Structure formats: C-alpha cells, structure tokens
Amino acid sequence: MRALTALPLDDDLIDRIFTFCPEFATLHSLILVSKAFRRSITRAVAYNIVGPALPQALRVIRYPYHTADGGDRQQDDPGVLATECPEDHDASVISPDEKKSLERNSKTIEALEDIFSLTQKDRTSRTSVLTTDESWRFRRAAYRIMLYCNIFPASHGDDLDEDSIRHVQRQRTAVLQEYPTDELLQLYAVFRFFRGILEDACDEDADNQSSIVNVLLTMGPDGVKHVWDERTYHSLADEIDFDWDEDLDYPLYRGYFSLPLDNIWTARKVKPPKDEEPASKFILDTIIGANDTCSQCAAPGGLSLLTEANWRRAPLYPGHLLKGKLQQTVTIQKSLFDMLHAHSRDNHDSSDSDSRYYFTDENCGPWIASVFDVSKPTEWDGWTKDKSYCLTCLTNFLEEHLWRWLLQEQIKGGWSPPQNCWYGYNCRTMVHNQTHANKLNHLCVPTRGDP
Incomplete structure (x- = not known):
C-alpha cells in the first residue's frame, strides 16, 4: 500500500524507517521528503x-x-x-x-x-x-x-x-x-x-x-x-x-x-x-574492578585507582609536582604552564597559578600520557600509561618525570639548553636569582650537593 507517500515503499515500511531516527533533526529531514507520518x-x-x-x-x-x-x-x-x-x-x-x-x-x-x-x-x-x-x-x-x-x-x-x-x-x-x-x-x-x-x-x-x-x-x-x-x-x-x-x-x-x-x-x-x-x-547489579589493586605497590583501590580514563579525578596540581626547588622558581613555573596550556584545548590564562589550573577530561589526559612517554631511568621500567595506580604511586611517578617532560617539550619547541647547573633541580640560587636561573639549565640531576 502506497496511498500516503510518493516513495516506492509501503507506508508501513516508511513508518518503521522513520522510527529509527537517532534525533529530531534527522526526522525533520525525512518529513520534508514525505509529510505523511x-x-x-x-x-x-x-x-x-x-x-x-x-x-x-x-x-x-x-x-x-x-x-x-x-x-x-x-x-x-x-x-x-x-x-x-x-x-x-x-x-x-x-x-x-x-x-x-x-x-x-x-x-x-x-x-x-x-x-x-x-x-x-x-x-x-x-x-x-x-x-x-x-x-x-x-x-x-x-x-x-x-x-x-x-x-x-x-x-x-x-x-x-x-x-x-x-x-x-x-x-x-x-x-x-x-x-x-x-x-x-x-x-x-x-x-x-x-x-x-x-x-x-x-x-x-x-x-x-x-x-x-x-x-x-x-x-x-x-x-x-x-x-x-x-x-x-x-x-x-x-x-x-x-x-x-x-x-x-x-x-x-x-x-x-x-x-x-x-x-x-x-x-x-x-x-x-x-x-x-x-x-x-x-542502581548497579555489578561493579567492574572493585577488588583491583595498584599495579606497582599492590595497595587495594578498586574504583579509586587512577587510570588514563580518570586521571582528571586526581587532586594533582602541576606546579607542586616539580622536583626539588623547581616548584619555587618563577621562570620554571612559567615555562611549565606555557607547556601545559599548549597541551590544553581550554583557553586558560597562562598566568594562572597552579592552584587555579584544574584538570578536565580535555587537558589532563594528553599531558600526563606524554609524561609517561619520556625516557625513564631503568628503575621505572614497567610504568606505563595503560596501568592502574594509587594516588601515591602516580604522584611519585609524576614528581620524578615531570621535569624531564618539561625539558623535552622545551627542546621540541626550539630551546637550546645552556650548561647544566651543578646543583640541578635542587639549586637554591635559582629561586631568588633570576639571572642565574636563566643563565644555567636546572632541569637536570644534581652533580653536587644532596641529589
């Protein structure tokens, strides 16, 4: 029967096709073709x-x-x-x-x-x-x-x-x-x-x-x-x-x-x-991974464990994750947030302090994933972004590798590191002496002082 439409299909079949529209806009387009509905x-x-x-x-x-x-x-x-x-x-x-x-x-x-x-x-x-x-x-x-x-x-x-x-x-x-x-x-x-x-x-x-x-x-x-x-x-x-x-x-x-x-x-x-x-x-009949443990320390965590899908839940602030005295150095902090915003699709003001830089699904995943991709010391072999971590383990990993990531990103951006400072990320002078902070590279392991 094709009494209601000019289409070469029965009305009952047209009716059935219309009911599978995923949204009203699609239905409206079909209605423009046949007003019989x-x-x-x-x-x-x-x-x-x-x-x-x-x-x-x-x-x-x-x-x-x-x-x-x-x-x-x-x-x-x-x-x-x-x-x-x-x-x-x-x-x-x-x-x-x-x-x-x-x-x-x-x-x-x-x-x-x-x-x-x-x-x-x-x-x-x-x-x-x-x-x-x-x-x-x-x-x-x-x-x-x-x-x-x-x-x-x-x-x-x-x-x-x-x-x-x-x-x-x-x-x-x-x-x-x-x-x-x-x-x-x-x-x-x-x-x-x-x-x-x-x-x-x-x-x-x-x-x-x-x-x-x-x-x-x-x-x-x-x-x-x-x-x-x-x-x-x-x-x-x-x-x-x-x-x-x-x-x-x-x-x-x-x-x-x-x-x-x-x-x-x-x-x-x-x-x-x-x-x-x-x-x-x-609400739920089952929970997936309720008894899972941290992939590194075996601490129980279940749903609270952190994965690439839920990193944004972690109460982490990037500036606090820098090693040693780096987190107290204005020039290093600015470099860090410039790089973080480059990895973010959000239009935050790069002058924001770390306490105001909040993770979202859009800006958290890309940069943490890229931190996992930097060259790691052998003792960190096996730490990969596809595993689950407790907050303590993820924090420790980021603290040990965020400065390496920052160095890598700056070099990718065309920066040529100057000579390494002997005291590296533990240098006290760079905190209050901007000239010294700019003259030497402090994104490095200390060769003098307390490593």
Whole structure:
C-alpha cells in the first residue's frame, strides 16, 4: 500500500524507517521528503534520544502545569501537582519546543551517566558501560531529581516564616512520597552521587560544606554537571540568586533531599540507607574492578585507582609536582604552564597559578600520557600509561618525570639548553636569582650537593 507517500515503499515500511531516527533533526529531514507520518513516529524518535526514561523526561519539561483554562498551576500545592501530571507512558503529542528541551536535557543526563559509570561502575571507560536496566534506573531517578529541583528552586520562598518553611518541607515530602520504595532508593543513590561531586568541589570550605551543598543541590543535574566540568562551585554559585553571606544557614535549604527522604523512611517503616554504605548498589547489579589493586605497590583501590580514563579525578596540581626547588622558581613555573596550556584545548590564562589550573577530561589526559612517554631511568621500567595506580604511586611517578617532560617539550619547541647547573633541580640560587636561573639549565640531576 502506497496511498500516503510518493516513495516506492509501503507506508508501513516508511513508518518503521522513520522510527529509527537517532534525533529530531534527522526526522525533520525525512518529513520534508514525505509529510505523511504518525504521532507514534515522533514518540519513537523521542525514545531513541531519551530511552525508557521518556515519561520522566516529558514530565520535567511540562512543569509548571496549567489549569483547563490555561491558567498557571505552579503556585498550587506541588504534592497535588505531582499527581495531576503523571508520568505518561502513552503516546502524546510532543511540540517543537518540547523536542528541543528533551534533547537538551538528555545531553545533560547522558553526560552524568558517563560520570556515574566512570566513578561507580568501571574506572577504565569514560563512556557509560551501564547495562540497559542500570541505565534506566539511573536516568529515571535523575529526571525525577530534575523535576524536584524545578519545583523547589533556590529562589523558592525568600523570607518565609517558620510555618511557611515547614509547609514547603511537607510539600517536598509529598512530591517524593509518590514513588515506590525501590525507586525512591534509586533516587537516593543518584542524589548521593550528585552530593559527592558537590562535596568534592566544596572541600576547601569544610566549615560550611554541608550548607553550601544543600543550596547547590537546588540547581539540579545541570548544576552538578557544571561543577564536575569546572572542578569548582564558584561560577555556579554566581548564577544563584542567593546571599551567600547572610542566607547560607537559611533553614529552607537544610536537608533539601535528606529531610523528606528521612520522613518517608520513617512513615514507611523502612530502614534508612547508611551514609557509609555504597548507595550505587541500588542502581548497579555489578561493579567492574572493585577488588583491583595498584599495579606497582599492590595497595587495594578498586574504583579509586587512577587510570588514563580518570586521571582528571586526581587532586594533582602541576606546579607542586616539580622536583626539588623547581616548584619555587618563577621562570620554571612559567615555562611549565606555557607547556601545559599548549597541551590544553581550554583557553586558560597562562598566568594562572597552579592552584587555579584544574584538570578536565580535555587537558589532563594528553599531558600526563606524554609524561609517561619520556625516557625513564631503568628503575621505572614497567610504568606505563595503560596501568592502574594509587594516588601515591602516580604522584611519585609524576614528581620524578615531570621535569624531564618539561625539558623535552622545551627542546621540541626550539630551546637550546645552556650548561647544566651543578646543583640541578635542587639549586637554591635559582629561586631568588633570576639571572642565574636563566643563565644555567636546572632541569637536570644534581652533580653536587644532596641529589
């Protein structure tokens, strides 16, 4: 039957082909060829983009909900709104604006799944190796968290009195109360994962870490991904309409997720998960390499071991990895950061201090890999970039070889080293005498003094 199209194929086959489109742009191109398509095709393509968590993804983009006459229901009790807009598993019209929102949100959730997989499932792969079921659990929970954060944003209820704050806290409990216990535990696991990323970024503010994290959580998955990418929370904090000096302990944000979850565990007589237990067990069926040890010292490490896929997780700052007095010498530091930025695709200011040079997936891998490629003394034979290392071993390796890498890179760039200083990288004079630092080469092993 070819009643609906001019193509030399049956309509049922055309319909089937359309459903395999990987994105809406491809579907739109096909529609331009044949305008005969069904609502189910759009739904199928949306499923290709989002996966089985499509009902949860649609629910996110359709908040705030509206009354029958078009009025805004956003100010109604969110506990009621949660039931009025169910997670629709039936076919429904998806508008052009909703398609854009679906694609935008799916990219965020997909990136977070990759990070979850790398940190919780398999440390050797930057892309997710979650099974179909594990991925569905993660994404369903992540979209539900995204909805929760949309309902209760950081700006929700400024200057509320105590009764109003308690009312909002009851609303939060009501929203989460809609989910069955097993799926709520999965949501808890993803919340714990998000909280861990934010806590790492706030580690420098240990005294206020918990309060800062509670506020940052209101930014949802987008905020968490932003913090992961930046390795700091400060730029995200600037986006929040919040007085960080006056309102940090504002009670509305205390226990942003944990308080309603505790209320639900108590009401359902469910034993609450313990912080010291891995929450990922509610998402994952298996973990790869959980019992692995360091390739050099045999220290147990499992997922915390460092590999080429996850080097950017290491709390390493290049300037602190230089040997001896090199890390105290301005000219050497400048040369190091010039070379690091040459290996980076990010446009950082080369005048940044080492404490501000954060590793990302783009700039960390290339230069650490190239450090492994420099000529090594025989005692370092067998240390290769494809192995797993504990933080101590990787740090020791980099400290012994980063200066060699810097020497090699400068020579590649056309630099002709002057005569070696007798005291090499341990020279004290180069620290305070720039003329001496420039006159002699200090990227060498000392031949006098303490080696």
